[in-house]
Amino acid sequence: MNVLLIDKKNIRTDRTIVSGRQFDHLKKVLRVSVGDKIRVGVINELLGTGIVERFERDYISLAISANLPPPKAIPATVILSLPRPKFLNRIMQSLATMGVKDIHVIHSQRVEKSYWSTPQLNLSRIDENFILGLEQAGDTVVPNITLHKRFRPFVEDVLPHLMNDRKAFLAQPRSEISCPICINQPSLLVIGPEGGFIPYEVNKFENIGFQAVSIGDRIMKVEVAIPMLISRLYPGQ
Known part of the structure; x- marks a missing residue:
């Protein structure tokens, strides 16, 4: 996973909750912790950065900032x-x-x-x-x-x-x-x-x-x- 993709409907006030498969990857492969920055993208929209704000047992809370265009098709x-x-x-x-x-x-x-x-x-x-x-x-x-x-x-x-x-x-x-x-x-x-x-x-x-x-x-x-x-x-x- 080289970018964490997020559905726009799951973003509230520039924040989102990550769980399931993506949470497992962040936890077990990337081994993120509070304060870490990861590459994120909003599905069918822009790329940007997510900052880990909370790390709980089965989810992570991210602050999202996306302002970069995706690669050319x-x-x-x-x-x-x-x-x-x-x-x-x-x-x-x-x-x-x-x-x-x-x-x-x-x-x-x-x-x-x-x-x-x-x-x-x-x-x-x-x-x-x-x-x-x-x-x-x-x-x-x-x-x-x-x-x-x-x-x-x-x-x-x-x-x-x-x-x-x-x-x-x-x-x-x-x-x-x-x-x-x-x-x-x-x-x-x-x-x-x-x-x-x-x-x-x-x-x-x-x-x-x-x-x-x-x-x-x-x-x-x-x-x-x-x-x-x-x-x-x-x-x-």
Whole structure:
């Protein structure tokens, strides 16, 4: 945890109470005491400093001052074929840590329909993972996520409205074109299942202007491919 994130509704007269998971981290990992300063952020607002005023058995009272902007967001919308549920928590945390703020999760032929019933897709669970990712990154702005259970309506009715003259890339294993480096402009990035999209799906993306790209001959797991692609498109951000 590199920043303690606080919900604005829990702040009263520039003070807040920290309990639960965050309290345990402050107590057992950071080992704070009265008078210590820690880095804090107000969710979806500013970063700043918290001063420990009281340290009780199961909570800490902080005085809050927040006046610094959060880090710049990555200007990419990520469109992600629903991954296996056991990796979903880690992937959502990673996307938040990297600074991605707009995420669409879609269905594709190689996604098992049973994946859509996983409790990991509960929006409150996803938000919990976003918060963990933001705390790691020192960011405050929670990503937006939209779930699309049907492939064709998304590609035909939703996706064209997201393009808005952005660069549009389809990550596809063994594509002859390498993923570009440092594009310095907003983009759409589609990431499929580990085996890639089927030809029908690839054609649907390419027909509306997506360019298939790869990061080499090796087929990466989704949780490995995402940071590799983002770091190529937006190095240093």
